Amino acid sequence: MKFTISRTTLLEALTKVQNVVGSRATIQILSNALFRAEGGHLSVTTTDLDISIRCRVEAQVAVEGSTTLPIRLLSGIVRELPEPSIEIDVSEEDIATIQCGTSFFKILGLPHSDFPPIPSEDGTVSYRVEAQVLRDMLRKTAYAVSTDETRRVLTGILMSFKEGKLTLVATDGRRLAMIEREIEFPVEAEGDFVLPSKSAGELIHILGDEGDVRIFMQNGQAVFEAGDTTLSTKLIDNIYPNYRQVIPSGCDERVVVGREELMNALRRVSMMRSEKSVSARLTFADNRLLIVWQNIELGEARETVPIKYSGKEICVTFNPEYIIDPLRNLESDEVYIEMSNGHSPAIIKCDQPFLYVLMPLRVN
C-alpha cells in the first residue's frame, strides 16, 4: 500500500477518529487505526469495540491496500512534519515508511486482518437531521448525564423520535436537560434510543456546520453518517425512565436574567468552592438577585445581579455548577428561571424549545 496525501487533510482525519482510542487500550490492536487506501481515497478507522469512527479523505493512491498503525504516534508525527505533502509506503510486513521533505520515519504496524470488524449500515436511512442542529442539541443536553454506572440507562442521552419531533433528554437525578426540534421522518420510524454519553461526545466532536447526518438504527446499534465521517456505536438497551414526571407542570414566579451576567457572577462566587462546600444561596427579590457563597473554611463571596422580577422573595440553595452548565451551552442573551419556592424545582428556559429542571439543595 502506498499513497501521497496532504498533511492538513491527513491530520484532520486523524484528529476526528483518534479520540475513540483510549490512552491505555487493553488490546494492542485497539490503539491502532485501520488504514485502507483504494480508488483515490484513504479511510481511517478506529474503534474501542463500543464506538467506531471512520473518516474518508482524498489521497493519491499508488498501490491499494490495508494496514493498521498506532494512531497516537502517527498523529504526533504528522502534526510536526515540515512539508505540506506526505508520502506513506507500507510494506507487506506492515512496516510504514513516512517521507516528508527531509523527514523520514519508520513505524511498525499490525496486520489489518487482526482489526475487529466494524458494523456497517444496512442501507435504509431511518432519520435525517442537519448536522449543525444535532450537534447543537447534543451539546445542550450531554453535560447532564449521570456518571453513576449502576444506573446505566441514565449515563446515556435519550433520543426520542416521536410525533414529528426529535427530543433529547439527559438527567442524573438532580437535574434534567431536555431539548426538542421538529424534524421530518415517516411515522413508522418512531422510536426511543439511548445513546451512550461517550458517543455523544464524539458526535459533537465530528459534526460540522454543514450538511446532514443520516442516522441508521438497527439491533442495538446506531450508525451516524455525516459527509465523509461515519460513527457507529452500541446503544444502551434499557428503557429510559419516564422523565416527564420530573418536569413541574407550572411555577408561580418567573425571573428574567441576562445569561452571561448570571454565568459570570456564578463563576466568580465559585472561587469559594471546596470539597465540603458545594452550594450557594440565591435570593431573588426586587429586581435583584443576591448570590452568597459561604464557606466556613475559606470565607464568603457575594454577587448582585440585576434581574427582572417583582414577585415574592424566594431564597433557594443550588450547586452553581449545575446552573453554569446549561448557561454555558445556550446562546440567547436572556434566560428565564421559573420557581415556586425554595423547596420546589426550578426551571431554566430560553427562547428555544429547551428546558432544564434543577432541584434545590437542602441545607440544614
Next chain:
Amino acid sequence: MDAVTLWGRACDELKKVLNEDTFSRWIDILKPVELDNNFLTLGVENDFHQMWITENYLPLIRQAMKLAAPETDIEVKFIIQSSEPVPLPVPPPKPAARTRKSKSDSRKPQSIGILNPKYNFDEFVIGPSNSFAHAAALAVAQAPGRAYNPLFIYGQTGLGKTHLIQAVGNRVLESPDKTVAYVSSEALLNEYVTALQNRSTVDFRTKYRNVDVMLIDDIHFLAGKASLQEEFFHTFNALFESRKQIIMTSDRPASEISGLEKRLVSRFEWGLVTELECPDFETRLAILRYKQAHFEKPLPNDLLTFIAENIQSNVRTLEGAMLRAVSYSSLTSEPLTLDSLRYLLRDLLDKERQQDITFEDIHKTVADFFDIRVTDLSSKRRPRSVAMPRQIAMYLCRRLTRASLPEIAESFGKTHGTVLHACKTIQNRMSVDDTLRQNVRTCVRKLGHDPVALEI
C-alpha cells in the same frame, strides 16, 4: 402507630413545605407498606422514581418524620412495587448452585478474589489465645451483616488472621446466593491505581459495593494512602449502610496504625475488635499434633514438645520447624534425636531468642567473647582490654534494645554521656577498623541478630 397513620401525619407536614404540584407528583404517590423496627417502608413505582426521591426529597421526608413521630427515630426505606417490568438494569441472575471446589470458577462472576479452600473453620485449632476471635468469626460467617459489623481482627504475623478471614468467606460461599469479595489492601491499592489510570473508578466502586461480604486482608497497608482511604471510606459506608458484612485484618489495632484517617479508625472500631494472641504452649502442641496427622511418620512426643516449647511467637514458623524435622527424618532415614533437632532448628531458635535481649545477655556475650569478667564491664577500671569491650557492650545495648541512654548507663554504673560517647566511638571506629567490625558482628550474631539487617 401503624405505617398508614404515621405516613399520613408525615404527609401533612410535607404539604406545608412543598407546593401542590411537587407534592402530588412525588410524595402523594408513595404508598406506606409497613412499619417495622423503626423502619418505615414506602412503596415506589420504579427505580427512577426512587432515585429522584432519595436524591432530592429524602431530607425533607426525614424531617417530616421527626415532626410526625418526635419520640422515636424512624428511618425511611423504599421498595419498588410495580406491575410493569422494572425498566432499569437488574443484576444478572446468580448461579443456582455452586460446588465448593469451583472457587475460582468463571461460573460465579460476582465473587471477587480467590479463597484458599484449605482455610476453613475445621482446620483452625482453637486455644485460649484465639477462641474469642474464632467465635466472633464463626458468628459472622453464620449471620453475615447481622452479628458483628464490622469485624476487626488484629494480631502479629502468622497467627491465623488470613486463615480466619478466609474461613468466613468459604463458609459464606456455601450458601448459594451470597457473594464474597476477598482482597488484600495491597491488591486494592493496585486496582485503584489502575482504575485511576484508566479512568474507570466507577467500575472499581461498583465492583466492591455490590457484594454481601467484603473481606480485606492487611488493612494496615492503607496507612498513608489518603486518596485510597477516601475511596475506601465511601465503600465502607455504602456497604455498612446496606448492612453488608465487612471483615478486616491488621497487624496492629486500628488506633495504632499511623497515617490512617481518624474517621476510618473510628469506623473500624465501631463493630467488634478482637485480637489474635500468640498461642500458649498447649495450643502450640495441639496445632503440631493436628498438623502432623497429615504426615506419614509422626514425630515422637518429646520432639513435638521441644518444638512447641521453643518456638513461641508464630504458627507459621512452628509449622515450618515441624516440617523441617519431619523431612529431615524421612530424607536421612536416621532417627531424629533431641540434639540433632536442636542443631537442625538452630537458626529458628536463635531468632526466637532475639525477641527480648536483656542487658545481661549482652554483657555476658561480650564478656565471653573478649574473655573478661562480666563485672569488669561495670568496674571503674579503664585499661584498654576492658574499655573497648565495655564500649562495644554499650553500643550493642543501644542498637539491640529499646532502652534509653540513662537505662543503659545504669546497667554499667556509668553516666549517659559515657554511653553516648561509646556509641559514637564504636560507630566511627567500625568504619575504619575492620577487626573491630568483625568482632561486633560476631557478638551480634551470637545474640541472635543479623548484623547485615542492622547495617553493622
